[in-house]
Amino acid sequence: MRQRGIAGIQRAQAQKTHFERVGSELSQQQLAQLKQQLSVFKENLESFSIKYRNEIRSNPQFRAHFQSMCASIGVDPLASNKGFWAEVLGVGDFYYELAVQIAEICIATREKNGGLIDLQDLKRYLEKSRGKNAQQISDDDIAQSIKSISTLGNGFEIVTFGSRKMVQSVPRELNKDYETVLAVAQESGFVTRIGVERMLGWDEGRVESVLTKLLQDSVCWIDLQAEPHQYWVAGFFSQD
Amino acid sequence: MSVQPHKFPPIHSFTPFFSYSFCPSDSRQPTQETWIRQRTLWIEIILSYCQSQRLFLVDLNELAKSPLFDNKTINRRVQREMIDELFAEIVAIGNGEWEDKKQKKRCFVWWKKPEEWAALIYAWASENGQKICTVYEIVEGDGTEGLEFHGLNMDAVKRVLEVLVKQGKGQIFYGSSDADMGIKFA
Numbered sequence A: 001m002r003q004r005g006i007a008g009i010q011r012a013q014a015q016k017t018h019f020e021r022v023g024s025e026l027s028q029q030q031l032a033q034l035k036q037q038l039s040v041f042k043e044n045l046e047s048f049s050i051k052y053r054n055e056i057r058s059n060p061q062f063r064a065h066f067q068s069m070c071a072s073i074g075v076d077p078l079a080s081n082k083g084f085w086a087e088v089l090g091v092g093d094f095y096y097e098l099a100v101q102i103a104e105i106c107i108a109t110r111e112k113n114g115g116l117i118d119l120q121d122l123k124r125y126l127e128k129s130r131g132k133n134a135q136q137i138s139d140d141d142i143a144q145s146i147k148s149i150s151t152l153g154n155g156f157e158i159v160t161f162g163s164r165k166m167v168q169s170v171p172r173e174l175n176k177d178y179e180t181v182l183a184v185a186q187e188s189g190f191v192t193r194i195g196v197e198r199m200l201g202w203d204e205g206r207v208e209s210v211l212t213k214l215l216q217d218s219v220c221w222i223d224l225q226a227e228p229h230q231y232w233v234a235g236f237f238s239q240d
Numbered sequence B: 001m002s003v004q005p006h007k008f009p010p011i012h013s014f015t016p017f018f019s020y021s022f023c024p025s026d027s028r029q030p031t032q033e034t035w036i037r038q039r040t041l042w043i044e045i046i047l048s049y050c051q052s053q054r055l056f057l058v059d060l061n062e063l064a065k066s067p068l069f070d071n072k073t074i075n076r077r078v079q080r081e082m083i084d085e086l087f088a089e090i091v092a093i094g095n096g097e098w099e100d101k102k103q104k105k106r107c108f109v110w111w112k113k114p115e116e117w118a119a120l121i122y123a124w125a126s127e128n129g130q131k132i133c134t135v136y137e138i139v140e141g142d143g144t145e146g147l148e149f150h151g152l153n154m155d156a157v158k159r160v161l162e163v164l165v166k167q168g169k170g171q172i173f174y175g176s177s178d179a180d181m182g183i184k185f186a
Helices: A005-051 A053-058 A060-072 A084-089 A091-108 A119-130 A139-150 A176-185 A193-200 A204-216 B032-053 B060-065 B080-092 B114-127 B135-139 B154-166
Strands: A116-118 A157-161 A164-168 A190-192 A220-223 A230-233 B057-059 B096-098 B106-109 B132-134 B170-173 B182-185
Touching: A005 A053, A005 A060, A053 A060, A060 A139, A091 A119, A091 A139, A116 A119, A119 A139, A119 A164, A139 A157, A139 A164, A157 A176, A176 A190, A176 A193, A176 A204, A176 A230, A190 A193, A193 A204, A204 A220, A204 A230, B032 B080, B032 B106, B057 B060, B060 B080, B080 B096, B080 B106, B106 B154, B114 B154, B114 B182, B132 B135, B135 B154, B135 B182, B154 B170, B154 B182
Parallel strands: none
Antiparallel strands: A116 A164, A157 A164, A190 A230, A220 A230, B057 B106, B096 B106, B132 B182, B170 B182
């Protein structure tokens, strides 16, 4: 039987209110539970980090795992230099320091690589400048540091070309084409116009525009004495 | 000083910047920023080549055929126009001086600047109590054997002596031939 009139409306409203109340009670309960779980987790994480403080500081792999564990609950040991985490672990300082060193190297080598440095080369430079007694660093540490400075908006970024990871320090919009061509180049260190055309099935204009841009950005050098001309990626040829 | 064959920094590879032969280094780069970098690297290489070969005055046509610019290993050579550009810069930064200002084919290469040579010669003269010497004694004499300026090009040494005159450290006198020309140290 259909309910009409005021009584019907009131009943429906009462039902709705009831549902809402139950719903919010439920979610409040869940929230409280979650909050509690989180605080337990945080506590454990804190005591864990104190216990394994030395391990975290000296073992890059361990540090990476710790980092991802923290990230999953929204704790960022990097966020503040003064916070609990930094005080306990000194990791804030660690990444900050590393970030400054990374920026220095990227800027110093910019002229020769056009602002695109191989991650492994960067690591070698870092190890050299940090000296033998410094903490070991991993690829992940570099990635973390770069993430922490990328928020400054100065264009530091890790880009991947095929199997090669590179750190880009010049704000530059690497469009998809640009990346694809560099990925092709990372095999032999250089590409030719015709090679790119054939490999990617692009038309002349598309290839031309990417290669021209790579030259203009000083990312590539051209070998005019090769037939056909070769475009060499400076950042792929590094110091040993 | 004896001349050893120049050991190129796997040159044309631009070491220490590139780990092996980097072919584009022999082609003049069209991008200005890249070219400036390329030019700086090349000038370093040219100066160190001339120093190791003890070249003081170079003929650009000849130099173009030398292993410096003709890299047979990778079958690349630096074009004459680029060599001219490189030497224009070498002159501009004071590491070179045209011997023929019009044709710009022959250039003194000051891998040590004239002032540095002048200082070396003056120091030698002071230490050995030399008051008057001929150009020949300075660059070919037994007394300077083994010193860095021994074997310095005759024309180059004249330029160096002019520096000493300007600095008030000597006076040039002229003889019947170039070799008789000399300096009286102050």
